[in-house]
Amino acid sequence: GENVEQHPSTLSVQEGDSAVIKCTYSDSASNYFPWYKQELGKRPQLIIDIRSNVGEKKDQRIAVTLNKTAKHFSLHITETQPEDSAVYFCAASNGNNRLAFGKGNQVVVIP
Amino acid sequence: KAGVTQTPRYLIKTRGQQVTLSCSPISGHRSVSWYQQTPGQGLQFLFEYFSETQRNKGNFPGRFSGRQFSNSRSEMNVSTLELGDSALYLCASSPATENEQFFGPGTRLTVL
Numbered sequence: 001g002e003n004v005e006q007h008p009s010t011l012s013v014q015e016g017d018s019a020v021i022k023c024t025y026s027d028s029a030s031n032y033f034p035w036y037k038q039e040l041g042k043r044p045q046l047i048i049d050i051r052s053n054v055g056e057k058k059d060q061r062i063a064v065t066l067n068k069t070a071k072h073f074s075l076h077i078t079e080t081q082p083e084d085s086a087v088y089f090c091a092a093s094n095g096n097n098r099l100a101f102g103k104g105n106q107v108v109v110i111p
Numbered sequence: 112k113a114g115v116t117q118t119p120r121y122l123i124k125t126r127g128q129q130v131t132l133s134c135s136p137i138s139g140h141r142s143v144s145w146y147q148q149t150p151g152q153g154l155q156f157l158f159e160y161f162s163e164t165q166r167n168k169g170n171f172p173g174r175f176s177g178r179q180f181s182n183s184r185s186e187m188n189v190s191t192l193e194l195g196d197s198a199l200y201l202c203a204s205s206p207a208t209e210n211e212q213f214f215g216p217g218t219r220l221t222v223l
Binding site: 032034042091095100101103 | 142144146153156159166167169201205212214215
């Protein structure tokens with residue numbers, strides 16, 4: 001089955017700086033890559049996703065890039081704010097609604 | 112539209128008991144997936160139901176089962192509970208042919 005790895009496990013950034021989280025996946029048939037943000041005690045929330053026919057997608061301060069050849073995709077958060085502090089999960093799916101998740105990254109934005 | 116809802120939000124059971132969790136998807140969503148979240152293993156896929164049929168199943172023992180009703184509401188059942196079943200159980204709903212999954216608040220199960 002699909003195996004998704006996430007690095008680094010914890011990321012601390014100064015407010016206003018950028019944060020980048022990278023994930024790798026193993027199944028070349030995967031074609032859908034969402035990112036979820038989970039705050040303490042809350043549900044995972046879909047923040048952005050990308051499909052395999054697109055290399056980059058942007059939504060305000062958040063962007064995701066996909067490199068199918070290298071089988072990795074990354075989340076970029078610019079101008080970080082304290083409310084960006086959370087655990088971020090990447091996931092991959094081959095279109096069957098079965099998401100394989102990475103172990104998550106704790107992002108801490110230091111005011 | 113109202114979001115995904117799950118009941119109950121918290122459960123405390125003892126080893127050997129069984130438990131049933133419920134999930135109501137977003138109106139119009141026909142796919143419901145279940146995930147187990149633990150600090151050690153992260154988010155792991157349990158199974159997915161679409162139009163009352165299980166389409167996908169993860170690598171969990173047969174003690175974990177589920178079903179979906181004609182109104183797309185879904186239940187999952189865990190029999191003969193073990194201490195290791197303590198986790199946050201999340202369901203997610205999705206439109207019929209898309210992959211975007213929207214999560215419910217989860218049911219926190221504690222097995223003593």
